[in-house]
Every structure is written in structure tokens, then in C-alpha cells.
Amino acid sequence: QVQLVESGGELVQAGGSLRISCAASGRAFSTYIVAWFRQVPGKDRDEFVALLPWSGDTPTYAELVKGRFTISKDKAKNTVYLQMNGLKVEDTGLYFCAAAPVGSADYTRAATYDYWGQGTQVTVSS
Helix, strand or coil, X not given: CEEEEEECXXXXXXXXXXXXXXXXXXXXXXXEXXXXXXXXXXXXXXXXXXXXXXXXXXXXXXXXXXXXXXXXXXXXXXXXEEEECCCCHHHCEEEEEEEEECCCCCCCCHHHCCEECCCEEEEEXX
16 A cells, blocks of 8 residues: 655745645555646646656656656655746646556556545645
8 A cells, every 4th residue: 555645735926936745655666656646626636747757767747837847756755746936826726646556558647546645735826
């Protein structure tokens, strides 16, 4: 079993920055992909944001956040971060971290992921 707990979401002004965290516990993550998804108002929890292999250093970003967001990890703390700069009102949403074992075809799809946190709310005001 894998447990994921997000934190750090808050209200921030447009143009500002915020870092949210995902603390992982349970089984070892050496063969896992960890990702951030978001749920915007009125939609499902399936908007891909970014992903990072636990054993690798090559991230993948959604076009909407490329150049503004950075995903990173601290293996010693078993924590994944999402640094968000240049926030826009349309970045508002409930941000989830998710984990899936290596071997699936498309890691930008929410359905690929077996484990999810409870989400942390990010609200960007104009």
C-alpha cells in the first residue's frame, strides 16, 4: 500500500508563487512514477500537471504549466514537490498527487494511477 498526503495549498494572488508538497509512505518508490493532477471547478480530477519518475530526473509537464511549474523530489524525505510560479487564476483547483508503478503506457492519464492523496486546494485570486 501507498499513502500520499498533500499539503501547502492556499490562497495566492495572480503572479505569485506557491510550493505544494506530497508526502509518501508505504512501499518503496524506486519503481514508481509520481505525478500531480488537478481538478478545476466543475470538472473531474483528471487534468495532468506534471510527473517525475522516482528513480529518474526527467520530468514531464503539461503545456499549460511548462516554464512556470517545477516538479521535484526529496528522496530522504519521501516527498514530491510542485513549485508553481507565475500563477494564473485558471490554475485554481484541487491539486492531487498520484503514484503508479512503472510499466504503464500513458502516465498523463489519471486512470493510470493506483494511489491518490486527498488533495490540497490552490486558489489564485485576480
